[in-house]
Amino acid sequence: MTRRLLTHLRHVDLAVPDYDEQREFYAGVWGLTEVANDTGLSFLAAEGSPEQYVVRLRKAQEKRLDLIAFGAADTGDVDALADSLIAAGVRLISTPGELGTLGGGYGFRFFDVDGRTVEVSAEVETRRHRRIEEKEAIPVRLSHVVLNSPDLNRTRAWYKQHLSFALSDTLSSPRMGELMHFMRINPQHHSLALARGPHTSLHHISFEMRGIDEYMRGTGRLLRAGVRKIWGPGRHLAGDNTFSYFFDPHGNTVEYTTELEQLDEDAWHPHVYDLSQPEVADQWGTANPMNELVAKESFNDPDRGCFVAPPV
Structure with missing residues (x-):
């Protein structure tokens, strides 16, 4: 490697x-x-x-x-x-x-x-942090980010060639072909995933919770607050992590997750999962069904910042 x-x-x-x-x-x-x-x-x-x-x-x-x-x-x-x-x-x-x-x-x-x-x-200075306690339903850390790309395999090849991201798994469907690649830079199943979309944009940002109970409590808090839920709660097959997806106030998708799989990289071989099988999207069967309407929610607006560096 x-x-x-x-x-x-x-x-x-x-x-x-x-x-x-x-x-x-x-x-x-x-x-x-x-x-x-x-x-x-x-x-x-x-x-x-x-x-x-x-x-x-x-x-x-x-x-x-x-x-x-x-x-x-x-x-x-x-x-x-x-x-x-x-x-x-x-x-x-x-x-x-x-x-x-x-x-x-x-x-x-x-x-x-x-x-x-x-x-x-x-050599960025570290921040004094703390242990998140039982039943404390706030993010422990940033988990991963998912990006939309109109040329999925070109983007995957670029991140592999230039930044040494390894492929963990792929989502595909009989009708639409490859839809998402999960990429890693450490034993965590993915720090980055790439989704096929109509334009370059942010798909979602994911935040790790302490455990299942805290993940569910956080999901419930957002629902009670009237935050718009897109998909979940459920558990993916690729990565074996839980998911609850919501919109932030300007339409960016953000996720609560927990228990993302840690891989034995020397023994791991990527899978191609058929997204038409319902257990691939949600092992538990508790989330609203994954369909084209749910998928389109995460296309986001076309990114206006392509090849334009931010001012700070």
Whole structure:
């Protein structure tokens, strides 16, 4: 196995026109903690995570995915990745150097094949975090992010070639072919998944809960608060994780999950799961049926930030 230069998913940054409403949602009913707020930027941490923040909100006229940030083990790996990307002709936004964002660190940014901004960093200051207690139904950490791509296999090949993401599993259907690839950079079944969609956009952001009870309590809290549920509660077959999907105030899909599968990478062989089989989408059979209407809910709006770097 090729030595990976990425270690984990750090944070997902969103530009939002409805900034105050989004801050209230994520720091309120969703259960994150606002740790800094400065001139239209809000940094939101998960109480169980050492990351400085897992979501950043930026006030903007247009909704977009600002960036996805991954960690590296050290500055040497950051430099090695930058050199590799430059040699391969990948378009860098910045070269490796000291970061001016919360927690500092050393890193750089670049565009992926679809034009999304990706950041890789090391030596970011860790945040004092804590153990999430029994029945405390707030996110422990960021789990994974899923992206829509109009050319699914081109995007998969790019992340494999340039960032050493390995394929864990694929969702397919007899009528539509391959629909989603689950990709990993560590033993977690997926830190990134790629979904086939009509345009480049964010599919969903997923947050890990302490356990099944906390996951269900959080799901119930959102339902009681009137947050619009898209799909769930249920349990996927690929990754073996639970799921409850909701809309944030501006139509981005966010998920509560728990118990995402940890793989023995030396022994693992990717599966191709037939999504027309109901147990593939939901092993429990408790969620509303997966159909084309549910799938379209996560297409999101076309991303206006492709090949346009965020201002901060």
